[in-house]
Amino acid sequence: MKTVAWLCALLALAYADPAVYFKEEFSDGDAWxxxxxxxxxxxxxxxxxxxxxxxxxxxxxxxxxxTSQDARFYALSANFEPxxxxxxxxxxxxxxxxxxxxxCGGAYVKVFPASLDQTEMNGDSQYNxxxxxxxxxxxxxxxxxxxxxxGKNVQINKDIRCxxxxxxxxxxxxxxPDNTYEVxxxxxxxxxxxxxxxxxxxxxxxxxxxxxxxxxxxDERPKIDDPEDTKPEDWEKPEHIPDPDAVKPEDWDExxxxxWEPPVIQNxxxxxEWKPKQIDNPDYxxxxxxxxxxxxxxxxxxxxxxxxxxxxxxxxxxxxxSGTIFDNFLITDCExxxxxxxxxxxxxxxxxxxxxxxxxEEEERKKQEEEDKKRKDEGGxxxxxxxxxxxxxxxxxxxxxxxxxxxxxxxxxxxxxx
Numbered sequence: 001m002k003t004v005a006w007l008c009a010l011l012a013l014a015y016a017d018p019a020v021y022f023k024e025e026f027s028d029g030d031a032w033x034x035x036x037x038x039x040x041x042x043x044x045x046x047x048x049x050x051x052x053x054x055x056x057x058x059x060x061x062x063x064x065x066x067t068s069q070d071a072r073f074y075a076l077s078a079n080f081e082p083x084x085x086x087x088x089x090x091x092x093x094x095x096x097x098x099x100x101x102x103x104c105g106g107a108y109v110k111v112f113p114a115s116l117d118q119t120e121m122n123g124d125s126q127y128n129x130x131x132x133x134x135x136x137x138x139x140x141x142x143x144x145x146x147x148x149x150x151g152k153n154v155q156i157n158k159d160i161r162c163x164x165x166x167x168x169x170x171x172x173x174x175x176x177p178d179n180t181y182e183v184x185x186x187x188x189x190x191x192x193x194x195x196x197x198x199x200x201x202x203x204x205x206x207x208x209x210x211x212x213x214x215x216x217x218x219d220e221r222p223k224i225d226d227p228e229d230t231k232p233e234d235w236e237k238p239e240h241i242p243d244p245d246a247v248k249p250e251d252w253d254e255x256x257x258x259x260w261e262p263p264v265i266q267n268x269x270x271x272x273e274w275k276p277k278q279i280d281n282p283d284y285x286x287x288x289x290x291x292x293x294x295x296x297x298x299x300x301x302x303x304x305x306x307x308x309x310x311x312x313x314x315x316x317x318x319x320x321x322s323g324t325i326f327d328n329f330l331i332t333d334c335e336x337x338x339x340x341x342x343x344x345x346x347x348x349x350x351x352x353x354x355x356x357x358x359x360x361e362e363e364e365r366k367k368q369e370e371e372d373k374k375r376k377d378e379g380g381x382x383x384x385x386x387x388x389x390x391x392x393x394x395x396x397x398x399x400x401x402x403x404x405x406x407x408x409x410x411x412x413x414x415x416x417x418x
Contacts, residue, residue, distance in 0.1 A: 018334030019088075022080040022313060025328060025345065026050055026063050036065075037118040039075035039316075046072030046322065048315075053099045053325050055357040057349025062168070064095070064327025067105075067319050075121050077314035080331070082114045084308050090175040091338040092131055093330040095346050097168040100323025107317065107324050108132025108144050111331070114311035121314055126151070128307045131173045133162030143183060143190075145173060149201045149304070157198050160191050168325070168353060170346040174335055179304050187342050195304045202301060206292040214290075219283040229276040237271060240264040 026032050032050065039045060046069040056062035067074055096107045110127040117125075130146040130153070143160040146153050160183055163169040172184040175195075182192040196202060246262035254260065315326060328345040332338055 018332050018337040019083075020330070020332045020337070021083050021310065022078070022329060022331040023341075024078065025061070026065065027060070032065070036076050036078045039077070039121040040119045041075065041122040042073065044072070046074045046319070048074065048076055051325065053097060053323075055099065055353060055360055057168075057352035057356070061345070062325075062327065062349055062353065064097075064325040065315070066325045067322040070322050071320055072322070073123075073316075073318050075314070075316050077112070077116070077118045077121050077312050077316075079116075079118065079312040080310075082309050082311040084306070085175070085177070085310065085333070086306055086308075087177050088333045089177065089335060090305070090310075091172065091330070091332045091335055092129065093170065093172040093328070093332075093338050093342060094132070094326060095168050095170050095328045096133060097166070097325040097327075098135070098164070098323070099166050099325065100321050101166055102135050102164075102319070102321055102324060104136040105317065105319030105321065105324065106132070106134045107326070108134060109326075109329075110314045110316055111310055112312040112314060113307065113309040115309070116312045116314075118312060118314075121316060123316060125314075125316070127153075127314075128310060129173070129175075132171055133169075135162065135164055143171065143185070145181075145183060147195075147199060147201070147304075149199075154199045154201055157200065158191055158193075166357065168327075168346060168350060170328070170342045172338055172342065174338075175305050177305055179302065181305075187339055187347070196301075199304075201304055202299070203295055203297045205295055205298050207295040208290045209293045212291045214288045218288050219281060219285055220287055221281050222284050223278040224281045225276040226279045227276075231274045231276075235271055235274050237269045238267055239270045241267045 024032070024035070030050065036048075046067055048065040049068045050063050051066040052059050052062040052064070053066065065076070092109065092111060094109060098107065108130055109132050110125075111129045111131075112121075112125065112127045115126070126148060128148055130144055132144060133142070134144050135141050141162055141164050143162045145156040145160070148154075162171075163185060170184075170186050172182075172187070174182040174184070176182075179195045180193065181195055181198075183190055241264060242262040243265045244262075248260045248262075252260050310331070313329060313331065328342070330338055330341055332341075
């Protein structure tokens with residue numbers, strides 16, 4: 001009976017519903033304003049609005065929080081029932097669309113402990129995890145993965161490149177209780193590894209032995225000068241010599257021009273600096289490697305992944321050019337559920353979104369071509385108009401000349417002419 005009960009418990013665990021700690025799709029219109037709290041820490045935070053943007057796959061499903069003011073800080077958060085990820089997998093997932101073709105701005109989320117005061121959330125508020133894309137010019141196009149460890153924010157040592165186009169993308173962070181992690185973009189793995197190896201949470205396991213030093217007679221030179229090689233007697237030749245074909249100009253005046261000296265040329269017999277041949281160093285011992293010892297300050301921590309409290313998710317960021325849309329937030333303990341949810345949301349509308357964007361670009365291209373053609377046609381008519389104006393000017397001139405001739409005929413003769 002005990003075996004049967006044990007098997008039943010395992011089956012129940014295997015088929016248990018995933019824990020969903022937070023989910024937000026903004027599917028109920030402006031009701032999101034009652035769930036999300038704007039920080040009052042500053043009076044000029046940028047405003048979010050609900051929008052699917054200028055192009056989308058589904059006008060309703062693709063609605064999310066969009067930054068609406070340029071060159072602003074943003075600070076908005078939503079809370080949920082506190083939980084701990086002790087002995088559980090943690091998955092943080094959301095979508096981002098930079099339809100404004102962003103040049104500098106963050107699009108990451110921060111997940112906070114229960115101690116967060118949402119009305120005072122700001123850049124100094126302590127968070128557990130910060131995750132998501134950040135762009136600032138060509139040098140910075142990365143995915144942040146930052147953990148707060150014992151009060152210190154620690155950034156991943158690897159460079160994970162984010163998407164920088166105008167389409168919606170799905171970002172997923174998985175943190176497992178075996179201290180491993182995985183980062184996915186659009187439901188495809190882009191990075192994974194060990195928390196201890198890829199973050200500087202702990203001091204190194206090994207350090208250089210402070211007592212060890214390279215022996216004085218340690219020779220690291222693989223090659224040495226051949227002691228039996230000697231410089232030939234005729235080696236020394238000057239690099240430049242007077243040009244033997246040069247002739248002093250006939251009009252050279254030494255009193256005025258000074259003593260004449262022929263120009264110099266490269267010496268064809270010059271052999272350069274002499275160096276002895278190189279031979280294998282018989283005393284070569286290889287590059288000296290500093291021996292290492294166990295670091296007395298290192299202590300293994302099997303709980304790097306663990307946080308006692310998660311209770312809020314926030315968008316605390318800066319954007320130069322607004323327009324980014326955040327949507328499809330999910331925090332769960334199930335990797336499979338997160339992948340399926342991503343396919344049901346981002347995956348279901350991404351192709352239609354791209355199609356709509358391409359149609360808009362095609363329409364814009366055609367419109368531009370028509371405008372260019374119109375300007376060209378209008379430009380082609382201008383010379384004819386100038387020609388007409390010239391004709392009119394010429395006609396006016398002829399009429400004027402004729403009037404002057406008529407005036408001459410009507411003039412009264414002078415006394416001499418009579």
